[in-house]
Amino acid sequence: MATIDIVMPALSPTMTEGRLSRWLKREGDEVKKGEAIAEIETDKTVLEVEALCSGRLTKILVSAGTEAVPVNHPIALLTAMSGARETTPPVIPNSSAKGPVASEEEAGASPQLLTQKPNDSRPLASPRARRIIAELGLQATNMQGSGPGGRIVAADVERAVARRYRAVEPAENPGSQALAAHAPDARAASLPHSVARKSLARRLVEAKQQIPHFYVTMDYAVDELLAVRARFNELLATDARLSLNDFVIRACALTLRDVPAINVMWSDEAMCSMDTIDIAIAVATADGLITPVIRNADTKSLLDISREARKLAQRARARRLQPHEYQGGGFTISNLGMFGVREFSAIINPPQAAILAVGAAEPRPAIVSNSLAVATMMTCTLSCDHRVIDGATAAKFLGSLRAHLSAPLADFSD
Numbered sequence: 001m002a003t004i005d006i007v008m009p010a011l012s013p014t015m016t017e018g019r020l021s022r023w024l025k026r027e028g029d030e031v032k033k034g035e036a037i038a039e040i041e042t043d044k045t046v047l048e049v050e051a052l053c054s055g056r057l058t059k060i061l062v063s064a065g066t067e068a069v070p071v072n073h074p075i076a077l078l079t080a081m082s083g084a085r086e087t088t089p090p091v092i093p094n095s096s097a098k099g100p101v102a103s104e105e106e107a108g109a110s111p112q113l114l115t116q117k118p119n120d121s122r123p124l125a126s127p128r129a130r131r132i133i134a135e136l137g138l139q140a141t142n143m144q145g146s147g148p149g150g151r152i153v154a155a156d157v158e159r160a161v162a163r164r165y166r167a168v169e170p171a172e173n174p175g176s177q178a179l180a181a182h183a184p185d186a187r188a189a190s191l192p193h194s195v196a197r198k199s200l201a202r203r204l205v206e207a208k209q210q211i212p213h214f215y216v217t218m219d220y221a222v223d224e225l226l227a228v229r230a231r232f233n234e235l236l237a238t239d240a241r242l243s244l245n246d247f248v249i250r251a252c253a254l255t256l257r258d259v260p261a262i263n264v265m266w267s268d269e270a271m272c273s274m275d276t277i278d279i280a281i282a283v284a285t286a287d288g289l290i291t292p293v294i295r296n297a298d299t300k301s302l303l304d305i306s307r308e309a310r311k312l313a314q315r316a317r318a319r320r321l322q323p324h325e326y327q328g329g330g331f332t333i334s335n336l337g338m339f340g341v342r343e344f345s346a347i348i349n350p351p352q353a354a355i356l357a358v359g360a361a362e363p364r365p366a367i368v369s370n371s372l373a374v375a376t377m378m379t380c381t382l383s384c385d386h387r388v389i390d391g392a393t394a395a396k397f398l399g400s401l402r403a404h405l406s407a408p409l410a411d412f413s414d
Contacts, residue, residue: 157191174201
């Protein structure tokens with residue numbers, strides 16, 4: 001029987017290291033071909049590693065929770081069973097960039113089914129929540145889950161920790177005293193940063209420091225667009241209803257076709273003009289923002305964009321995006337309108353050169369046909385990289401976007 005090195009897999013072409021989040025098998029356990037043996041956490045997602053041959057997990061070389069494990073570094077030893085193919089790689093990630101694209105049923109599956117097996121007797125919990133629970137020595141059975149199907153998510157763990165700290169006197173919890181000094185009536189809990197949160201923080205600081213941002217804002221009347229949306233939704237099933245953001249994505253795709261000078265990237269050697277219109281959409285998760293990509297958005301119908309955006313958002317929140325679903329993209333849309341935010345400025349996602357911040361559609365006083373009236377207005381702010389985009393180009397983009405948003409029947413009928 002041969003002993004095989006299990007190594008840290010490369011989950012994407014650019015991955016150089018990862019966090020060994022959790023071992024699903026213990027030393028001495030038998031492993032069957034296709035069984036998940038560990039969870040690997042990158043800055044974007046959590047993926048399971050599956051065995052490609054049967055054997056016994058002889059030795060764990062890297063303990064759970066270890067950060068920055070280099071790609072191809074041995075993490076365990078597997079003694080293959082007699083007859084196993086020694087030339088077969090011992091493990092692969094079950095959601096690699098070169099793997100099959102998830103089916104429509106998988107993409108739309110509820111998050112708890114993607115993170116936990118049905119016959120598992122433990123409380124349903126996301127991988128990030130399980131890791132925090134283990135690190136802090138908490139009991140998941142004492143927590144109420146607020147995720148889909150009652151799943152425990154990271155926010156539920158944070159609330160449980162906060163309750164626990166509120167019950168501890170400052171003398172018993174000296175680590176919270178420094179923070180409590182700024183808020184005398186509160187107790188503070190310290191939770192470790194996730195790989196995703198640390199990566200996001202680093203990228204945001206680099207983007208804000210290195211990219212010369214400038215901002216251009218324009219208001220849009222969207223009464224006609226909302227009327228068209230209402231008529232479309234009367235004909236659609238409840239689970240296929242169109243959102244305002246679906247219209248904005250489609251309008252931006254057509255506007256990028258009109259103004260390709262926005263669909264560019266900066267490098268020290270040259271300016272790169274994108275030959276496809278791939279739009280990233282900012283999705284909020286427990287670990288921060290992630291931006292799955294709708295590719296060739298200008299060639300897709302409104303309904304196709306809506307379906308794809310919904311599935312990508314579901315997979316993003318479940319941390320089950322495959323690398324090819326979030327890598328790339330030439331332009332990003334960040335929409336906070338659903339939270340009642342009137343307007344804001346977003347930070348550019350490098351190497352892209354622009355991001356559109358979309359505010360709430362709300363009734364406001366407006367001049368309509370030279371008379372004061374009430375119209376539904378939406379404010380959008382375009383953040384631009386001044387190294388490759390100038391003010392006139394940004395203004396042209398927002399003007400073209402107005403044309404597409406004001407004529408929804410021309411652009412959005414399927």
